[in-house]
Amino acid sequence: MLQQLQQKYANTTGISFSQSDSGLTFIHVANDQAQAKVCVHGGHVCEFQPIGEKPVIWMSEDVVYKEGKAIRGGVPVCWPWFGPHSTDTSLPQHGFARNQHWTIAHIENRANGQTLVELILTETDSSLAIWPHAFELKISIVVGIELEMNLTSTNTGDSPMVVGGALHTYFVVGDIAETEITGLDQTVFDDKVSSEDQIIQKGGVLIDQEVDRVYLDTDTTCVIHDGQNDRNIEVSKSGSHTTVVWNPWIEKSQELGDFNDNGYLTMVCIEAVNAGNDVYELQPKQSCSLIQRIKIGN
Numbered sequence: 001m002l003q004q005l006q007q008k009y010a011n012t013t014g015i016s017f018s019q020s021d022s023g024l025t026f027i028h029v030a031n032d033q034a035q036a037k038v039c040v041h042g043g044h045v046c047e048f049q050p051i052g053e054k055p056v057i058w059m060s061e062d063v064v065y066k067e068g069k070a071i072r073g074g075v076p077v078c079w080p081w082f083g084p085h086s087t088d089t090s091l092p093q094h095g096f097a098r099n100q101h102w103t104i105a106h107i108e109n110r111a112n113g114q115t116l117v118e119l120i121l122t123e124t125d126s127s128l129a130i131w132p133h134a135f136e137l138k139i140s141i142v143v144g145i146e147l148e149m150n151l152t153s154t155n156t157g158d159s160p161m162v163v164g165g166a167l168h169t170y171f172v173v174g175d176i177a178e179t180e181i182t183g184l185d186q187t188v189f190d191d192k193v194s195s196e197d198q199i200i201q202k203g204g205v206l207i208d209q210e211v212d213r214v215y216l217d218t219d220t221t222c223v224i225h226d227g228q229n230d231r232n233i234e235v236s237k238s239g240s241h242t243t244v245v246w247n248p249w250i251e252k253s254q255e256l257g258d259f260n261d262n263g264y265l266t267m268v269c270i271e272a273v274n275a276g277n278d279v280y281e282l283q284p285k286q287s288c289s290l291i292q293r294i295k296i297g298n
């Protein structure tokens with residue numbers, strides 16, 4: 001498998017491949033603007049680092065790369081639903097796409113110096129058993145000064161299907177105590193920690209306890225002000241009116257087996273989400289896109 005990929009993309013500059021001990025395949029991208037690492041399992045961006053910058057994407061020190069298991073860190077693709085399934089909680093949290101093998105559809109160096117990596121997932125017997133729809137899910141990952149991830153869902157079946165999900169991005173920060181997230185002032189959110197709904201955000205988001213908030217009716221750009229690293233990370237999106245901010249804090253970090261105990265000190269998730277009423281009903285042959293863009297700002 002690895003050898004075949006290496007041969008196929010031998011002439012594509014800056015592309016190489018590796019495998020985890022458990023056999024998962026990684027695509028490594030290195031161009032004049034940035035480097036990135038993508039895992040084929042889950043259609044999952046694991047690393048993104050613009051040239052001259054520190055890493056932007058957080059990955060757990062205790063990550064487990066294993067077939068059928070979600071990767072803790074990077075950018076999990078939650079699909080076709082976000083969080084617990086709305087009617088059947090025995091179904092996998094955040095859908096099934098992050099636990100499946102995807103295929104490499106296309107890799108290309110663009111004239112402007114960016115690199116495009118496209119991965120595809122289609123229905124399988126196991127997906128049909130829990131979600132009875134034929135589909136094509138494509139993630140187009142553009143690696144440049146900015147990282148763009150475009151998740152396109154297409155209904156390839158003959159009945160309508162409802163699509164939710166998320167680009168569940170884990171960001172690195174120097175010290176959570178010196179971190180503020182702006183862009184959500186006056187936005188209404190549901191608080192999954194206290195179970196209180198319809199709270200109004202006042203000012204920036206500071207994280208000094210477990211935070212699990214679903215911000216509603218918002219498509220604004222969020223900025224992570226990382227005081228320790230003296231940098232701002234800009235997170236913009238389209239195709240989503242829901243933003244989730246998540247940090248598990250002390251106890252939950254300890255509970256999650258693949259999350260290093262002190263990991264909560266150096267990460268925050270800003271997620272571009274489709275959930276609740278903010279989902280798509282796709283008729284046969286219809287598509288929708290969820291896009292998140294990430295860059296180091298001023």
Ligand SMILES: O=P(O)(O)OC[C@H]1O[C@@H](O)[C@H](O)[C@@H](O)[C@@H]1O
Nearest residue numbers: 070093094168192212244246271
């Ligand atoms: O452990 P998981 O399934 O990857 O989920 C991590 C977190 O993902 C967030 O999106 C949810 O809002 C949290 O409630 C959840 O705990």
